[in-house]
Amino acid sequence: MAMSVDLDRNVVLRGEAELIERAGRLFLARGDFACAAKDMNTWALPGFREWIVAERRRTRPMPTAHKLYSPEALADEESERRLVEIAQAGARVRICPTPLPHETIIVDWKIAILAGPPERGVREYTVVRSPGVVKGVVSLFRATWETATDLADFRRDRPPALTEESRRILRLLGGGLKDEAAARRLGMPLRTYRRRVAEILTLLDADSRFQAGLRAQEFGLIG
Amino acid sequence: MAMSVDLDRNVVLRGEAELIERAGRLFLARGDFACAAKDMNTWALPGFREWIVAERRRTRPMPTAHKLYSPEALADEESERRLVEIAQAGARVRICPTPLPHETIIVDWKIAILAGPPERGVREYTVVRSPGVVKGVVSLFRATWETATDLADFRRDRPPALTEESRRILRLLGGGLKDEAAARRLGMPLRTYRRRVAEILTLLDADSRFQAGLRAQEFGLIG
DNA sequence: GAGCGGCTGGCAGTTTGCTGCCAACCCGGC
DNA sequence: GCCGGGTTGGCAGCAAACTGCCAGCCGCTC
Numbered sequence: 001m002a003m004s005v006d007l008d009r010n011v012v013l014r015g016e017a018e019l020i021e022r023a024g025r026l027f028l029a030r031g032d033f034a035c036a037a038k039d040m041n042t043w044a045l046p047g048f049r050e051w052i053v054a055e056r057r058r059t060r061p062m063p064t065a066h067k068l069y070s071p072e073a074l075a076d077e078e079s080e081r082r083l084v085e086i087a088q089a090g091a092r093v094r095i096c097p098t099p100l101p102h103e104t105i106i107v108d109w110k111i112a113i114l115a116g117p118p119e120r121g122v123r124e125y126t127v128v129r130s131p132g133v134v135k136g137v138v139s140l141f142r143a144t145w146e147t148a149t150d151l152a153d154f155r156r157d158r159p160p161a162l163t164e165e166s167r168r169i170l171r172l173l174g175g176g177l178k179d180e181a182a183a184r185r186l187g188m189p190l191r192t193y194r195r196r197v198a199e200i201l202t203l204l205d206a207d208s209r210f211q212a213g214l215r216a217q218e219f220g221l222i223g
Numbered sequence: 224m225a226m227s228v229d230l231d232r233n234v235v236l237r238g239e240a241e242l243i244e245r246a247g248r249l250f251l252a253r254g255d256f257a258c259a260a261k262d263m264n265t266w267a268l269p270g271f272r273e274w275i276v277a278e279r280r281r282t283r284p285m286p287t288a289h290k291l292y293s294p295e296a297l298a299d300e301e302s303e304r305r306l307v308e309i310a311q312a313g314a315r316v317r318i319c320p321t322p323l324p325h326e327t328i329i330v331d332w333k334i335a336i337l338a339g340p341p342e343r344g345v346r347e348y349t350v351v352r353s354p355g356v357v358k359g360v361v362s363l364f365r366a367t368w369e370t371a372t373d374l375a376d377f378r379r380d381r382p383p384a385l386t387e388e389s390r391r392i393l394r395l396l397g398g399g400l401k402d403e404a405a406a407r408r409l410g411m412p413l414r415t416y417r418r419r420v421a422e423i424l425t426l427l428d429a430d431s432r433f434q435a436g437l438r439a440q441e442f443g444l445i446g
Numbered sequence: 447g448a449g450c451g452g453c454t455g456g457c458a459g460t461t462t463g464c465t466g467c468c469a470a471c472c473c474g475g476c
Numbered sequence: 477g478c479c480g481g482g483t484t485g486g487c488a489g490c491a492a493a494c495t496g497c498c499a500g501c502c503g504c505t506c
Contacts, residue, residue, distance in 0.1 A: 174437050176430030179493065191455050207399030213436025214397050214445065222437065402463065414485050417464070
């Protein structure tokens with residue numbers, strides 16, 4: 001009896017497709033949303049994440065999202081930018097220096113989804129509803145959250161990882177070249193060049209090019 | 224005999240008005256123009272300098288001007304900016320660490336004007352035409368010129384002296400504020416704010432605000 | 447092959463920043 | 477007071493930079 005209840009409450013799903021099919025609606029919960037992961041290489045299934053984000057944006061009031069990551073989530077330029085954009089979108093993001101499990105998601109502090117490592121390309125997801133287990137997971141999450149540092153603080157004194165291209169752009173900007181000239185020298189259309197510059201500004205938390213120059217020099221990203 | 228020749232050739236004039244009246248035309252010589260002074264506080268007579276500059280700009284080809292100053296010429300923001308503008312206008316400017324005489328002007332390497340220190344507010348100018356004396360002055364000038372360092376080099380690793388206002392503007396720029404907001408916070412009209420920013424860019428040898436941010440941080444003008 | 451998602455790059459409209467012009471003002475000497 | 481030179485600040489035109497839009501392309505999976 002008690003066992004069948006547990007079987008019912010804790011479901012094991014294999015692969016993202018099955019997860020979405022069987023538990024997708026969970027992500028639309030009106031309540032809070034917490035998530036811990038070691039990096040940004042998750043939710044590979046195309047389009048689904050965007051769909052969730054769009055749905056959640058519609059909800060009023062927008063539930064707060066708590067995101068906890070290992071520093072690996074800032075390892076490359078693209079990941080870091082995504083993280084920054086998540087934070088700008090209103091999520092509370094923290095970085096935790098200690099290793100995190102592959103992925104843990106908590107919906108409304110009532111349901112937990114624990115993801116295992118990929119096995120032969122397929123990841124295993126355990127949807128946990130048992131109040132006792134969830135409570136444990138939640139308190140673990142909360143404890144880790146408390147010791148973690150805010151994304152903004154963490155990034156304040158740590159230069160972003162930049163691609164070679166970005167560093168080249170920084171050098172051209174530092175040379176005082178106009179966008180037109182810099183783009184030409186890189187053999188790159190103006191529109192793309194400006195996209196790159198805008199992305200770099202995001203990574204540097206800069207609201208203006210002046211500020212970006214400041215940070216770039218501060219982080220020693222030039223000479 | 225020889226004495227009267229020398230009297231004729233070396234004229235002593237008192238005060239700038241007399242200098243301009245009796246020797247003003249010398250400054251319009253088509254030939255080269257060299258000048259050594261310890262700072263920029265010279266040629267106080269209003270308008271005259273501008274007149275010379277305008278006249279010389281008309282001459283083709285424009286004679287090269289050699290300007291030699293002590294580091295005091297960069298002591299304050301205004302002097303430094305004027306110096307930079309002189310250099311941008313095509314004059315060759317060098318800074319000489321050793322003390323320079325009050326002021327020495329050489330026209331076309333043929334006539335020298337030596338200015339003494341102000342006595343009771345009036346400065347004494349000696350216009351020298353004797354070839355021997357001029358030759359001596361010229362070779363002195365040339366020797367000093369050779370040991371002096373170019374303005375650009377001198378300024379490269381030396382932060383400009385900034386007023387408190389300029390530093391406040393730098394902080395606002397570093398805060399990522401738009402011109403509109405920054406000007407409002409300083410209680411300053413937009414036009415004036417932008418004038419100040421442009422002046423600061425000149426002092427920092429920056430062609431863009433990004434570059435200015437770079438330099439400002441490099442010189443530690445922010446934190 | 448078709449379908450899909452993401453990136454690209456041109457266009458155009460907006461914002462932001464830059465600068466010449468000029469009347470108004472301030473401040474010194476006379 | 478007057479004058480002359482310098483600074484100021486509004487305006488307007490221009491240059492530079494930012495951004496939304498969207499068609500087209502690339503790489504991927506099915």
